[in-house]
Every structure is written in C-alpha cells, then in structure tokens.
Amino acid sequence: MEIKLRLESEKDHDAVENVIREAYWNKNQPGCEEHFILHLLRLTPAYIPELSWVAESGEQIVGSITYSKGEVINFNSEKFDILFLGPVGVLGEWQNQSIEEKLLNHTLKLAMEMSFSAVAVIGDPDYFHRFGFVNSDQYHIRTAEEKNANLLLIKSFSPEKMEKMSGRLSLDSVFVVDQNALAEFDKRFPFKEKKEVLKQDESAFLLLEKKWKLYNQLGGILMGALIALILFGIPQSWLDDGLRLTIMLVVVLFVPRFFEKRLKRDLRLGRYWMAGTLAAGILFYILVHFL
Numbered sequence: 001m002e003i004k005l006r007l008e009s010e011k012d013h014d015a016v017e018n019v020i021r022e023a024y025w026n027k028n029q030p031g032c033e034e035h036f037i038l039h040l041l042r043l044t045p046a047y048i049p050e051l052s053w054v055a056e057s058g059e060q061i062v063g064s065i066t067y068s069k070g071e072v073i074n075f076n077s078e079k080f081d082i083l084f085l086g087p088v089g090v091l092g093e094w095q096n097q098s099i100e101e102k103l104l105n106h107t108l109k110l111a112m113e114m115s116f117s118a119v120a121v122i123g124d125p126d127y128f129h130r131f132g133f134v135n136s137d138q139y140h141i142r143t144a145e146e147k148n149a150n151l152l153l154i155k156s157f158s159p160e161k162m163e164k165m166s167g168r169l170s171l172d173s174v175f176v177v178d179q180n181a182l183a184e185f186d187k188r189f190p191f192k193e194k195k196e197v198l199k200q201d202e203s204a205f206l207l208l209e210k211k212w213k214l215y216n217q218l219g220g221i222l223m224g225a226l227i228a229l230i231l232f233g234i235p236q237s238w239l240d241d242g243l244r245l246t247i248m249l250v251v252v253l254f255v256p257r258f259f260e261k262r263l264k265r266d267l268r269l270g271r272y273w274m275a276g277t278l279a280a281g282i283l284f285y286i287l288v289h290f291l
C-alpha cells in the first residue's frame with residue numbers, strides 16, 4: 001500500500017504517541033520514555049511543528065518523526081542553535097519498508113531549507129552515517145555529562161557556521177524524565193509487559209573507540225616515521241631538498257585531512273602522535289650526527 005507523508009496535526013497526537021511507544025517499547029530499556037518525552041515536548045517552545053511529520057497508510061499512521069530546538073554551549077558560555085532529531089519511529093509490522101528513511105530524507109531537506117545550521121541525533125552511527133551524519137567529535141561537540149558520547153552524531157547544513165560551533169549539547173528539560181509522571185502517563189495506553197533488555201550496547205562502541213584510538217596512534221607513529229625517513233633517511237643524491245620538502249608538506253598537511261574526510265572522523269590524536277614521532281626522529285638525528 002502507498003505510504004503518504006504529511007504534517008502532523010493536533011488530532012494525530014494520541015495516535016503518534018502510540019506509534020512511538022510501540023516502536024521503542026523494550027528496545028533500549030524496560031518499557032520506554034520516548035512517547036512521554038514527545039507528549040511533553042509539544043508543550044515547550046523547543047518543539048518545531050513544521051518538522052513534525054507522519055507516515056500514513058490509508059487512514060493509519062504508521063510512522064512519525066519530530067525535531068526540537070537545542071543549543072551547543074562552549075567554554076565561554078556562548079550559545080549556538082542546533083536541531084535535535086527525535087523521537088522517530090515506525091510501527092513494528094511496518095519496519096524494514098524504508099518508511100523511516102523517507103521521513104528522514106524529507107524532513108532533513110526541510111530543515112536545510114529552513115536555514116538551520118545543523119542537526120544532532122543520538123543513535124546508531126552505522127545507520128545515520130547513510131544520511132550524512134558524522135561523529136560529533138569531528139565538530140568537538142559532546143553530550144551533557146558525557147552520556148551516549150559515542151552515539152552523538154551531527155549533520156551540518158552550514159560548514160561556515162559549524163567552524164565556530166563547539167561545546168556541550170543542551171536539550172530541553174523534558175528529555176530528563178520523571179519516572180513517576182511517566183508511570184501515570186502510561187496508564188492512558190493499553191497494558192504492555194516490560195522486559196529486561198540489553199540497552200543499546202554502548203560498551204561495543206566504547207570498544208570500537210578504543211580500537212580507533214589505537215589505530216590513530218599507530219597511524220600517527222607511522223606517518224611521523226615516514227616524514228623522518230623522508231627528511232633524514234633518503235640520500236640527497238636520490239631526492240633533492242626542494243622535492244624532499246614538498247613531499248613532507250604534502251604528507252603533513254593533506255594526508256590527515258584526506259583521511260578525515262574519507263573516514264568522517266577527527267584525527268587530532270593521530271596528528272599529535274605524528275608530531276611526537278617526528279620530534280623524536282629529529283632528536284635522534286641530532287644526537288647521532290652532532291653529538
């Protein structure tokens with residue numbers, strides 16, 4: 001059956017909250033909070049009705065997406081506006097039919113046309129990378145209290161504005177859920193059994209981050225050693241000083257940047273190790289040849 005996207009209206013609120021409840025129930029925790037967050041979010045200035053869309057099959061709402069306003073606050077307490085994506089969800093029997101992808105593509109295009117600088121989301125990196133999101137460390141943006149740090153992703157619409165944006169992501173207070181109020185709100189819906197589930201496995205992401213740091217270090221060491229070899233290890237009869245300097249500058253300035261764009265990750269740690277290895281190589285050369 002054909003899926004139609006349209007703006008959410010006030011009469012859709014109950015149905016949309018039920019869709020989000022069904023989509024998130026026992027997914028990341030026993031029960032879920034997202035439908036309650038959405039209910040409260042609509043009552044705040046952070047809510048953006050122009051970006052609240054539903055997916056409809058016939059007369060049935062089968063998917064929903066919502067955005068809200070957030071801020072990135074830097075060390076100087078400067079504030080930068082940013083969109084926050086979520087909750088977004090599709091009814092279980094309608095999943096794996098590209099409905100969520102249609103909602104994402106449509107609303108992200110609208111967000112760009114509305115002149116927002118960027119969108120943040122907390123979710124699966126492998127999934128959201130497909131929509132142009134990158135890890136937040138590329139923009140030096142982190143979550144409050146470092147929670148879900150490895151799951152925070154950013155999609156930029158304005159590279160110029162993103163150059164100035166860094167710091168801590170701050171969202172509306174409704175994202176901190178009162179569990180007693182949630183329990184009372186849940187009485188409006190049909191009973192569903194809560195089950196103990198494995199939360200989104202952040203430990204796996206932490207393991208990946210450890211591996212990434214190791215790769216960063218090894219890559220930096222190899223790059224630093226390569227530059228030292230170019231500077232001191234190749235005889236001048238093979239490589240004149242001008243070409244030697246050109247190759248070194250290309251390696252230092254452009255190779256890390258190339259890999260940052262390809263991998264969509266920050267390589268600062270690798271740069272530090274490259275600089276340290278090169279400094280060690282220079283010191284070793286001085287010790288061997290001049291002392």
